[in-house]
Amino acid sequence: MDQNIKVLLVDDEEEFVKTLSERIQMRDLGSNVAYNGEQALKVVNDEVPDVMILDLKMPGIDGMEVLKRVKKAYPQVQVIMLTGHGSEKDEKEARKLGAYDYLQKPADIDTIVQTIRKAYKKKIEKPIMAATFAEAGEFDTAKDIMDRDD
Amino acid sequence: MNVKEWPSAIHKRFLSIHEAGSAPDRYLALRRNITVVMLIVTILPLCIMAGINHFQYRKSIKNEVIEPLRLLLNKTRHSFQLFLEERLSTVRFVSTAYSFDQLVDEQALGRVFRVLKNEFGGFVDIGLIDSNGVQISYAGPYKLLGKDYSGQEWFQEVVIRDTYISDVFMGYRKFPHIAIAVQRMEETGRSWILRATIDTHVFYELISAMGLDPEADAFVVNQAGILQTRSRFYGDLLEKIPFDLSAQTYGPHIIETVDPEGREVMVAYVGMEKPGFKLVVVKPRALVLRTWITLQGEMFFLFFASVIVIIVIVIKLADAMVINIREADERREVAIHELEQTQKLSAIGRLAAGVAHEINNPLSIIMEKSGLMKDLLAFTGDFNKKERFEQLVDGVIRSVGRCKTITHRLLGFARQKEVHFGELDLNALIKDVIGFLEKEMVYRNIDLRLQMAEDLPQISSDQGQLQQVFLNILTNALGAVDEGGRISVTTWKEDPETVGVSIQDNGAGMTEETIKRIFDPFFTTKKSGGTGLGLFITYGIVKKLGGDIKVHSKKGEGSTFTVYLPETAQQGDAAPPEESR
Numbered sequence: 001m002d003q004n005i006k007v008l009l010v011d012d013e014e015e016f017v018k019t020l021s022e023r024i025q026m027r028d029l030g031s032n033v034a035y036n037g038e039q040a041l042k043v044v045n046d047e048v049p050d051v052m053i054l055d056l057k058m059p060g061i062d063g064m065e066v067l068k069r070v071k072k073a074y075p076q077v078q079v080i081m082l083t084g085h086g087s088e089k090d091e092k093e094a095r096k097l098g099a100y101d102y103l104q105k106p107a108d109i110d111t112i113v114q115t116i117r118k119a120y121k122k123k124i125e126k127p128i129m130a131a132t133f134a135e136a137g138e139f140d141t142a143k144d145i146m147d148r149d150d
Numbered sequence: 151m152n153v154k155e156w157p158s159a160i161h162k163r164f165l166s167i168h169e170a171g172s173a174p175d176r177y178l179a180l181r182r183n184i185t186v187v188m189l190i191v192t193i194l195p196l197c198i199m200a201g202i203n204h205f206q207y208r209k210s211i212k213n214e215v216i217e218p219l220r221l222l223l224n225k226t227r228h229s230f231q232l233f234l235e236e237r238l239s240t241v242r243f244v245s246t247a248y249s250f251d252q253l254v255d256e257q258a259l260g261r262v263f264r265v266l267k268n269e270f271g272g273f274v275d276i277g278l279i280d281s282n283g284v285q286i287s288y289a290g291p292y293k294l295l296g297k298d299y300s301g302q303e304w305f306q307e308v309v310i311r312d313t314y315i316s317d318v319f320m321g322y323r324k325f326p327h328i329a330i331a332v333q334r335m336e337e338t339g340r341s342w343i344l345r346a347t348i349d350t351h352v353f354y355e356l357i358s359a360m361g362l363d364p365e366a367d368a369f370v371v372n373q374a375g376i377l378q379t380r381s382r383f384y385g386d387l388l389e390k391i392p393f394d395l396s397a398q399t400y401g402p403h404i405i406e407t408v409d410p411e412g413r414e415v416m417v418a419y420v421g422m423e424k425p426g427f428k429l430v431v432v433k434p435r436a437l438v439l440r441t442w443i444t445l446q447g448e449m450f451f452l453f454f455a456s457v458i459v460i461i462v463i464v465i466k467l468a469d470a471m472v473i474n475i476r477e478a479d480e481r482r483e484v485a486i487h488e489l490e491q492t493q494k495l496s497a498i499g500r501l502a503a504g505v506a507h508e509i510n511n512p513l514s515i516i517m518e519k520s521g522l523m524k525d526l527l528a529f530t531g532d533f534n535k536k537e538r539f540e541q542l543v544d545g546v547i548r549s550v551g552r553c554k555t556i557t558h559r560l561l562g563f564a565r566q567k568e569v570h571f572g573e574l575d576l577n578a579l580i581k582d583v584i585g586f587l588e589k590e591m592v593y594r595n596i597d598l599r600l601q602m603a604e605d606l607p608q609i610s611s612d613q614g615q616l617q618q619v620f621l622n623i624l625t626n627a628l629g630a631v632d633e634g635g636r637i638s639v640t641t642w643k644e645d646p647e648t649v650g651v652s653i654q655d656n657g658a659g660m661t662e663e664t665i666k667r668i669f670d671p672f673f674t675t676k677k678s679g680g681t682g683l684g685l686f687i688t689y690g691i692v693k694k695l696g697g698d699i700k701v702h703s704k705k706g707e708g709s710t711f712t713v714y715l716p717e718t719a720q721q722g723d724a725a726p727p728e729e730s731r
Contacts, residue, residue, distance in 0.1 A: 023521055
């Protein structure tokens with residue numbers, strides 16, 4: 001099941017993002033990379049990821065903007081912020097915009113992977129529950145679950 | 151030196167603080183100089199004024215007391231002269247009114263004599279003397295008819311000058327009198343002399359009419375300084391007076407001298423028309439200048455009292471001034487030091503945050519690369535020195551981990567964690583923090599003394615951050631004390647808006663140098679393991695919470711950290727400004 005998790009890594013530090021991508025793949029997760037905001041949005045449009053790892057500070061469209069747009073277009077995508085900068089204020093804002101978590105660089109690979117899995121679990125929880133209810137014939141409840149805001 | 155340069159020279163010489171001197175000497179010198187300058191500028195004019203007053207008062211008072219004396223002398227002289235003049239005129243009148251022939255008749259002369267005695271008084275006798283100096287007619291109580299005066303000095307003089315008034319003499323009669331003689335030249339060419347003797351008791355009446363004080367004396371002397379009247383203090387009739395009155399003046403003259411009994415006296419005298427006669431008044435100086443001496447005493451008292459008051463005030467004033475200057479200097483030094491500290495920490499904080507931000511990215515790359523190396527190793531079969539490789543990679547990862555701790559702590563300070571204000575009980579909070587360290591304290595047998603003010607008000611502050619503050623300080627205190635050491639934690643209400651917490655240990659203490667750098671980042675005295683960020687962060691938090699932190703320490707005696715916190719929430723601005731993202 002894990003191989004099906006599609007992770008999109010967005011960071012302007014190519015060396016970092018490539019290496020991280022490789023390591024994530026080695027941990028049986030599907031991973032794609034983008035090096036700036038525009039690219040990230042394009043990739044998301046082409047193939048919607050399950051989880052996004054997003055840097056805040058990037059040239060052009062920055063992380064916060066990407067987060068805003070992605071969450072608007074694809075609310076089911078779980079976004080994890082991973083940044084070397086950033087204040088508590090940024091964290092607060094990101095969470096308000098729907099970020100799943102907020103990690104400080106440099107982050108341990110295990111932490112990252114764990115957070116990805118949890119985020120994915122959260123993403124699929126709702127459809128599964130809704131499906132369960134739907135199978136049981138309770139479509140209204142299923143619909144409620146799907147419409148419920150996080 | 152130019153006069154214009156004086157003020158600056160005085161300033162340089164006396165009032166400037168020589169920075170080179172050690173502090174106490176500096177202030178002592180300043181106090182001394184202020185005192186000296188102030189004393190000079192206040193007492194010198196006072197002295198000059200007192201001196202001028204002294205001489206002017208003396209002059210005016212002398213004039214005031216001496217003027218009446220002059221008047222008295224002149225008046226009495228006038229009376230004397232009038233008396234003598236009258237007698238002389240009378241005798242001259244008789245000599246003119248009567249002819250020689252009439253006066254030769256003793257009965258006629260006797261009649262004239264009686265009239266004189268009754269009408270004018272003072273006449274003792276009268277006699278007619280011919281040009282040969284023989285008394286040829288006489289009226290009076292003595293038998294002097296036929297006496298020859300031709301050899302006597304007065305006779306020679308009257309022949310030459312027509313009139314003569316003698317000095318006082320005792321003569322045949324053994325009581326003081328003076329003789330008046332007048333020469334009459336008739337148209338016929340015959341000349342004769344009319345001579346009268348006059349009792350001098352009138353002199354005493356004239357002198358007593360002066361109304362002198364009992365301590366004063368008045369008398370008449372002749373040219374040679376022989377008393378012509380009795381003196382109260384300076385000898386009997388016809389004795390010589392002990393004063394030198396040789397100065398010749400017509401008007402009254404006053405000398406100050408010392409009499410034979412050692413009294414300081416003022417001798418006032420005036421010459422009379424009768425050649426050589428002088429009227430003399432002697433008064434003790436003390437009597438004359440009584441008012442002056444009283445005034446002088448009062449002035450001296452006033453002067454010395456003023457001087458003493460001025461000295462006391464100047465000393466007190468200089469003291470107060472120097473103390474104020476000193477306190478101001480100290481306050482300024484403290485303020486400058488605090489400002490420097492704040493600015494330094496703020497600059498360092500910004501720099502550190504910037505560095506931490508920039509380092510985080512490469513650090514992440516190192517971490518991921520080395521992580522990937524480790525991953526790859528894990529998926530690779532055994533090869534030569536694989537284990538060694540794994541150790542090396544682990545070493546890199548551990549080091550990156552350490553860097554990460556530092557950058558995260560730095561950012562924790564710099565990132566201005568948002569403050570969450572809430573009402574909290576400081577005493578309870580400190581007890582909670584102590585709870586974290588209780589095990590170690592018990593293990594190391596630390597003597598913990600808590601003195602918590604029971605009336606400590608609730609304060610509005612950030613619980614989590616304050617916990618970090620006290621945890622840092624208490625950890626340091628624990629690190630400073632030996633086994634069995636003492637740590638005292640005290641809380642109190644500093645003023646209506648502030649509470650204070652002090653954490654005192656009796657540990658190793660710190661040197662001046664250490665105290666200066668105690669809040670600097672990366673400054674640590676711990677041999678191993680300290681990041682040097684604990685107190686740096688603590689300082690930042692306390693400032694951010696609107697409080698203040700002070701440290702006192704002495705090498706070998708222990709350290710005291712004192713934290714002041716505002717009772718109501720107020721955001722401090724000492725921490726570096728937030729850098730976005």
